[in-house]
Amino acid sequence: MKTVKELSAALAAGQVSAVELAQDYLARIAALNPRLNAFITVDGEKTLAEARAADAARAAGNAGLLTGVPVAHKDIFCAEGWKTTCGSKMLDNFVSPYDATVIANAKAAGLVTLGRANMDEFAMGSSNENSFYGAVKNPWDLNAVPGGSSGGSAAAVAAGLAPFATGTDTGGSIRQPASFCGITGIKPTYGVVSRYGMIAYASSLDQGGAFAHTAEDCALLLNVMAGFDDKDSTSLEHAKEDYTRDLNQPLAGVKVGLPREYFAEGLAGDVAAAIEAAVTELKKLGATVVDVSLPNTKLAIPSYYVIAPAEASSNLSRFDGVRYGHRAANYDGLADMYEKTRAEGFGWEVKRRILTGTYVLSHGYYDAYYLQAQKIRRIIANDFVAAFKDCDVILGPVAPTTAWNLGEKSDDPVAMYLADIYTLGVNLAGLPALSIPVGFGSNGRPVGLQIIGNYLGEAKMLNVAHQFQQATDWHAKAPIL
Amino acid sequence: MKWEVVIGLEVHTQLTTQSKIFSGASTAFGAAPNTQTAVVDIALPGALPVMNKAAVDKAIQFGLAIGAKINQKSVFARKNYFYPDLPKGYQISQFELPVVEGGAITINVDGVEKVINLTRAHLEEDAGKSVHEDFHGMSGIDLNRAGTPLLEIVSEPEMRSWQEAVAYAKALYSLVTWIGICDGNMQEGSFRCDVNVSVRPEGQQEFGTRREIKNLNSFKFMEQAIKYEVNWQIGEIEEGRKIQQATILFDPDTGETRMMRSKEDAHDYRYFPDPDLPPLVIADEWIERVKATLPELPVAMQARFQSQYGIPAYDATTLTSSKEMAAFFEAVVAAGADAKLASNWIMGDVSATLNREEKTIAESPVSAEALALLIKRVMDNTINNKTAKDVLKKMWESGDSADTIIERDGLKQETDTGAIEAIVDAVLAANPKAIEEYRSGKEKALNALVGQVMKGSGGKANPGMALELLKKKVG
Numbered sequence: 001m002k003t004v005k006e007l008s009a010a011l012a013a014g015q016v017s018a019v020e021l022a023q024d025y026l027a028r029i030a031a032l033n034p035r036l037n038a039f040i041t042v043d044g045e046k047t048l049a050e051a052r053a054a055d056a057a058r059a060a061g062n063a064g065l066l067t068g069v070p071v072a073h074k075d076i077f078c079a080e081g082w083k084t085t086c087g088s089k090m091l092d093n094f095v096s097p098y099d100a101t102v103i104a105n106a107k108a109a110g111l112v113t114l115g116r117a118n119m120d121e122f123a124m125g126s127s128n129e130n131s132f133y134g135a136v137k138n139p140w141d142l143n144a145v146p147g148g149s150s151g152g153s154a155a156a157v158a159a160g161l162a163p164f165a166t167g168t169d170t171g172g173s174i175r176q177p178a179s180f181c182g183i184t185g186i187k188p189t190y191g192v193v194s195r196y197g198m199i200a201y202a203s204s205l206d207q208g209g210a211f212a213h214t215a216e217d218c219a220l221l222l223n224v225m226a227g228f229d230d231k232d233s234t235s236l237e238h239a240k241e242d243y244t245r246d247l248n249q250p251l252a253g254v255k256v257g258l259p260r261e262y263f264a265e266g267l268a269g270d271v272a273a274a275i276e277a278a279v280t281e282l283k284k285l286g287a288t289v290v291d292v293s294l295p296n297t298k299l300a301i302p303s304y305y306v307i308a309p310a311e312a313s314s315n316l317s318r319f320d321g322v323r324y325g326h327r328a329a330n331y332d333g334l335a336d337m338y339e340k341t342r343a344e345g346f347g348w349e350v351k352r353r354i355l356t357g358t359y360v361l362s363h364g365y366y367d368a369y370y371l372q373a374q375k376i377r378r379i380i381a382n383d384f385v386a387a388f389k390d391c392d393v394i395l396g397p398v399a400p401t402t403a404w405n406l407g408e409k410s411d412d413p414v415a416m417y418l419a420d421i422y423t424l425g426v427n428l429a430g431l432p433a434l435s436i437p438v439g440f441g442s443n444g445r446p447v448g449l450q451i452i453g454n455y456l457g458e459a460k461m462l463n464v465a466h467q468f469q470q471a472t473d474w475h476a477k478a479p480i481l
Numbered sequence: 482m483k484w485e486v487v488i489g490l491e492v493h494t495q496l497t498t499q500s501k502i503f504s505g506a507s508t509a510f511g512a513a514p515n516t517q518t519a520v521v522d523i524a525l526p527g528a529l530p531v532m533n534k535a536a537v538d539k540a541i542q543f544g545l546a547i548g549a550k551i552n553q554k555s556v557f558a559r560k561n562y563f564y565p566d567l568p569k570g571y572q573i574s575q576f577e578l579p580v581v582e583g584g585a586i587t588i589n590v591d592g593v594e595k596v597i598n599l600t601r602a603h604l605e606e607d608a609g610k611s612v613h614e615d616f617h618g619m620s621g622i623d624l625n626r627a628g629t630p631l632l633e634i635v636s637e638p639e640m641r642s643w644q645e646a647v648a649y650a651k652a653l654y655s656l657v658t659w660i661g662i663c664d665g666n667m668q669e670g671s672f673r674c675d676v677n678v679s680v681r682p683e684g685q686q687e688f689g690t691r692r693e694i695k696n697l698n699s700f701k702f703m704e705q706a707i708k709y710e711v712n713w714q715i716g717e718i719e720e721g722r723k724i725q726q727a728t729i730l731f732d733p734d735t736g737e738t739r740m741m742r743s744k745e746d747a748h749d750y751r752y753f754p755d756p757d758l759p760p761l762v763i764a765d766e767w768i769e770r771v772k773a774t775l776p777e778l779p780v781a782m783q784a785r786f787q788s789q790y791g792i793p794a795y796d797a798t799t800l801t802s803s804k805e806m807a808a809f810f811e812a813v814v815a816a817g818a819d820a821k822l823a824s825n826w827i828m829g830d831v832s833a834t835l836n837r838e839e840k841t842i843a844e845s846p847v848s849a850e851a852l853a854l855l856i857k858r859v860m861d862n863t864i865n866n867k868t869a870k871d872v873l874k875k876m877w878e879s880g881d882s883a884d885t886i887i888e889r890d891g892l893k894q895e896t897d898t899g900a901i902e903a904i905v906d907a908v909l910a911a912n913p914k915a916i917e918e919y920r921s922g923k924e925k926a927l928n929a930l931v932g933q934v935m936k937g938s939g940g941k942a943n944p945g946m947a948l949e950l951l952k953k954k955v956g
Binding site: 077091094096199231232311319322361362363366 | 530561752758
């Protein structure tokens with residue numbers, strides 16, 4: 001399995017062309033996607049056209065570092081001329097007339113689109129079983145879920161169907177599938193990657209990010225994706241960074257915090273063991289371990305599951321059958337058109353969250369739910385501020401267990417929500433975090449270590465991850481398919 | 482029982498920005514349907530709003546003009562409801578923290594001044610339009626208007642008659658057009674009024690239950706609607722029925738109001754802060770910058786007109802009823818006309834003719850300079866006032882200058898004493914009774930004869946000179 005860094009070097013050296021590379025990946029997708037269901041849309045003609053353009057740019061001397069490297073895009077980023085479904089029947093017929101900023105940035109960097117990665121419908125889910133296009137399978141075990149909501153992106157990279165992929169993370173939707181699929185995934189600080197053209201689930205929490213085998217590759221893709229965008233009012237007016245700049249800093253003197261609440265009751269023994277081994281490895285590399293506390297960790301779940309559905313209930317109102325997307329075939333009047341269209345177009349998890357969100361924003365309930373959740377959100381953010389006084393990065397598990405079986409939790413949404421306990425706080429606080437593979441559980445499924453950075457602390461976080469990957473080879477392990 | 486009427490207004494003014502409040506699409510009226518729509522206005526998946534600072538400028542202008550507080554931090558909220566002309570399924574508006582709070586407007590009903598306090602003014606986006614005419618069995622949607630910036634101006638319920646409500650609406654209209662934040666085109670929906678009406682027994686402290694008349698786009702309709710509604714409400718109560726809170730519509734064809742939705746059908750809008758837009762922060766410098774662009778306001782201009790030009794308060798108020806009229810007046814004076822004469826002419830013949838022809842002063846065929854020349858010819862006794870009125874009529878029709886018309890039509894005032902003397906003699910000879918009355922102390926008796934001298938001269942005699950001569954001959 002080749003890293004992006006290696007592919008970039010091979011393209012630059014003329015050992016392979018963008019077209020050859022695209023053909024290799026398309027062939028692998030054709031062979032394996034029927035088993036994994038990682039892609040919703042693959043369009044070889046479009047991919048090869050982009051690859052030819054990349055080769056032409058290189059021939060003309062206009063190639064950048066990543067020109068011609070293939071990428072898979074989560075089907076949440078609007079891309080001109082591509083069907084952009086967000087995993088929903090509602091948008092099964094929607095071909096975007098415009099590019100998201102992330103897509104425009106990827107095009108400008110010369111990346112070649114391999115296809116559109118499967119996902120939980122409207123990014124709602126932790127198992128990728130909520131897609132209208134069917135569940136994605138975990139490449140390490142086809143009976144296991146790949147995690148969600150960016151399950152297609154994670155599975156595609158883990159299975160070698162793409163060298164890297166874009167994703168989005170609202171409550172863990174990059175870190176958790178990266179962890180379940182044994183790859184590296186980064187969610188940057190809120191506002192670093194533009195949300196323009198990224199279909200909104202919960203606007204104050206949604207953040208685009210990257211999947212790859214290595215932290216270094218993630219940094220390369222983040223370099224392409226990130227940057228201030230005046231089309232997104234929540235985009236940070238922050239100077240462009242090179243996220244690879246600190247990768248090779250030694251870890252001597254770096255203080256890593258272990259929040260005791262992340263290692264308490266509920267964490268599976270095999271996951272805890274893999275995390276502890278990784279911490280030991282980091283100590284060997286010179287890091288100092290400090291005990292920190294995030295006392296309100298448990299409150300992240302109720303806070304998130306009020307705020308996110310509230311925003312979602314409003315964000316998804318535009319899917320009404322009037323202008324684009326699904327419209328019921330038969331209806332009697334306007335109200336009936338809305339009801340049938342939305343009843344047919346949305347899946348159960350989406351309906352559940354729209355109803356929850358509508359309820360918590362309703363007259364008479366707003367103060368008790370939405371305002372209360374916002375107060376908790378500030379308290380949780382303050383916990384992180386306090387913890388970062390004592391450390392440079394915070395370490396912990398991504399999820400309490402390794403990937404569960406397909407169907408295991410699909411009838412129990414609350415059990416599924418509780419599994420998000422270690423990832424939600426980061427989104428509520430707007431902080432950056434990543435997941436790197438650090439071993440396997442007793443069932444042979446991957447375990448991820450979460451590294452949480454301080455505000456705009458992406459480079460430090462990537463530095464820790466990269467140094468770990470220089471000393472270990474968990475990231476180089478690949479499933480046999 | 483005597484009833485007291487209580488009225489409050491919510492006025493939606495479309496702001497005169499080039500582009501929409503959250504997108505770069507044009508706000509021009511009348512384009513082909515759905516041609517002025519950016520991704521935000523159609524609410525495509527992934528589209529995001531970006532605040533148009535020009536709309537904020539105009540909200541600040543308004544706040545400054547009414548002496549309100551400009552909130553240096555205000556928040557955009559989503560008002561959620563489903564309707565086909567509302568593409569996102571929510572309207573971006575301001576709820577808890579509006580950009581403008583307080584302020585007041587002075588109205589004048591039959592010479593009595595009253596201060597009406599404002600509650601707030603907030604920024605929001607307009608919806609699109611449903612088009613029912615062109616589609617058989619279906620409705621069309623035109624989203625060109627979606628996202629046009631609105632300033633919703635909310636008054637306190639301080640008006641006590643339809644006259645006060647209409648006077649308030651007119652004063653507000655004149656202010657927003659004066660400062661140029663609204664084009665004032667009521668037919669195109671640039672200024673739309675929602676009127677909250679309730680009645681209560683005179684002397685009662687608490688308000689009665691109100692009904693809200695939506696979307697009145699003419700002052701005439703407002704008058705009719707309030708009159709009808711007040712009568713209806715009093716009739717209901719007197720017949721023992723209770724008023725239910727409701728939103729109602731006025732039908733200009735029948736002159737009646739009818740129910741749109743009752744309180745039970747009222748939406749729960751589920752307002753919450755829009756996570757796509759950070760709070761609107763207005764620094765002192767922003768307010769100062771806008772203040773510098775604010776034109777002189779009517780009240781300040783009225784005071785200046787009185788002191789600078791020495792005209793009465795009534796004249797100053799009338800002349801500042803529109804910015805164009807005030808500018809016209811100042812141009813006439815600047816071109817050399819006496820200020821009081823200029824004021825008389827503009828408020829008199831010029832306004833009367835404009836009203837008759839349904840023109841604004843900006844469309845006057847007689848320019849300020851041309852009017853000034855006419856007035857100067859009265860001032861230097863070339864023509865008298867009565868002749869001047871005829872000259873103005875001819876200037877209006879032909880576009881010729883006063884001098885050209887006076888010369889061509891031989892209207893120059895007769896100042897040759899000898900020529901007038903002969904006419905005076907003839908008039909005196911024919912009116913011995915008037916001479917007698919004058920001599921017996923009735924001073925005014927001779928005034929009646931001036932008219933006859935004027936008539937005898939074909940209007941060209943100087944009336945002052947004629948009177949002098951009459952007195953000299955009789956006395």
